[in-house]
Amino acid sequence: MSPTTTSTSRGDALAALAEYPLTGLEKSLPAAAAGLTVAEFLATRPRLSAFRTPLLVLDDGALEHNLARMATWCAERGVDLAPHGKTTMAPALWERQLRAGAWGITVANPAQLRVAIRFGVPRVQLANALVDPAALAELADALGADPELQVHSWADSVDTVAAMNSALGPVHPVRPLTVLVELGAPGGRTGARDLPTARAVASAVSASPYLVLGGVCGYEGALAHDRTPAGLDAVRRYLRELGELHLALRAAGAYPAGEAVVTAGGSAYFDEVTDVLAPLAGPDTRVLLRSGAYLIHDDGFYRGISPLAPANNAGATGGTALHSAMHAWARVVSRPEPGLALLDAGKRDVPYDEGLPEPQLAADQLGAPAHPITGEISAVNDQHAFLRLDPATPLRVGQVVRLGLSHPCTAFDKWQWVPVLGGGPDGSGDPDPDPVVVDLLRTFF
Structure with a gap:
């Protein structure tokens, strides 16, 4: 992992992509691209008609609209956004999200984390447990080389913490790794299945010489797949428990000096997340959404379920609907x-x-x-x-x-x-x- 996290280095890494040589073997690109760099090819002002089918395309106007819409929506509610980068895995789009005000970028696995750090993302949330010894050693090196880099990972069991301790012991990290306690729910995905288990995980993190407790986290999207009353009620119950976990840990003095993060929010229920969790935001607590699909939106699943889709009365939230890009x-x-x-x-x-x-x-x-x-x-x-x-x-x-x-x-x-x-x-x-x-x-x- 290359510890390059300044805006200048981000620009350098993206500029390097513009110099990438095209071979003419790239899927759906025209043969005329062969032998040109990306920048040289774009300088020819190619049009849609130059490409081959099948073809995936994005609309720049829709991207700009969605960026602005979500940034305004979050700002009005006092929450921050670390959009899930796995949606696109396109650093150029991550840069647009950061410039639109995103706090950082979320990723899902060590390979994606490496990409984020390589392209200079200053704050990264790994929405998963990190227990691979080689990946932990790599991250420890990156954190030691760049004091400005922030990375959060998740843990949902004492065993997870033990595995991290075992891997980091021989590494002797210069800086502790920030860990968020993941609360889950029966029938959900990962996450401690109840509050006592989650509190035990927090205690294990606090006792580790290599880790520091940075907040709580979870994913409500695994608990429902629609906006029926039953589905929304399951989501709200879970979010209230996540908030209770944070308040209990804060009251117990479990967080070291500094800011704690409370993070949830896929692309389907971020309105429910803000309704329940936004009141927790304050001088010592950052409420962080991870919605990723908003930038692209779609003509299918998210068109039907997103809070900012026309079908869900997007206008009532104070602005226009998202557009499929x-x-x-x-x-x-x-x-x-x-x-x-x-x-x-x-x-x-x-x-x-x-x-x-x-x-x-x-x-x-x-x-x-x-x-x-x-x-x-x-x-x-x-x-x-x-x-x-x-x-x-x-x-x-x-x-x-x-x-x-x-x-x-x-x-x-x-x-x-x-x-x-x-x-x-x-x-x-x-x-x-x-x-x-x-x-x-x-x-x-």
Whole structure:
């Protein structure tokens, strides 16, 4: 892990990406990119029509809208944001989130932590237990080399703390590692299953010569999958327990001098998190959301469940709804039956775990004027999507279809390079059907 955490070093690392040489073998990039660096390729002002299908694209206007919307939403409620970087694993997008006011970036495993530190993220939350000895030694080195770097990891059992102590003993870390106690719930994911167990974990952290207790943490999204009254009630009960844990630890003097963090909040229930936990924020407590999908949003799962989705009365929260910033383009490669078209995008290209893609627009070619299309993606294979449509629909082999996607976390992991289209604020508002590509994002999955 390279301990580079200043804004200058972040800029240097991102600038290095711009000098990355393209080979012409990158998925969906045009052959004309071969032999150019990313910066040189973008300087040619390539347009959507230059790319190949299947293709994942982002809309720059929608990204800007979502960044501003979430930043305002958090500021109005007195909470901070450490968006989950695993959603995109794109350091250029992390930088935009940091510049929009994010406190830091959240990651999920040691490999992602290495990327965050390499690209100079100053504050990183590892929303997981860190017990791999090699990863702990690497992190200890990074913390020792850079006194400004802040990293939080999680622990949900005394055994977790023991494993960390065992790994760190031979390392003799210069600085203690900050650990948050994770509270879970029966039927949930990780996390201590009750308050007494969580308090025992906190005591074990406090007794460690290598660790320091930094707060409490948890994930409410595993307890519900919708916004029904029963689902929301389960989320609120859990969040109240998380708040009780923090208050008990603070009253017991378990936190050393300085600020404690209370963190929860995926992308589905961050309104409930702020309602329950925001009152805890103060001089000695930072309430930290980890919502990650807000930046990209989607045309599926989050469109239905996000507090800032139109379906959930986003206007009542004091602003406009989030916009889907991602779409895929796929080409018709077969019309074997009157009501069936096969597209050249499949499981290797588009997400399918939280709903299948939805057909939205059709055009003769990428960059050509498009028109709405109705139909349904009924299944995806490795490299094909089954588009069911009215037999009379005039969709020909060779034409292209724009697809709305669900769940950005499993969209980005299929792409190493993602073009960003300049233009409208909602992914389709640019009157030019063939927008210029203004950026080419590199992901690190």
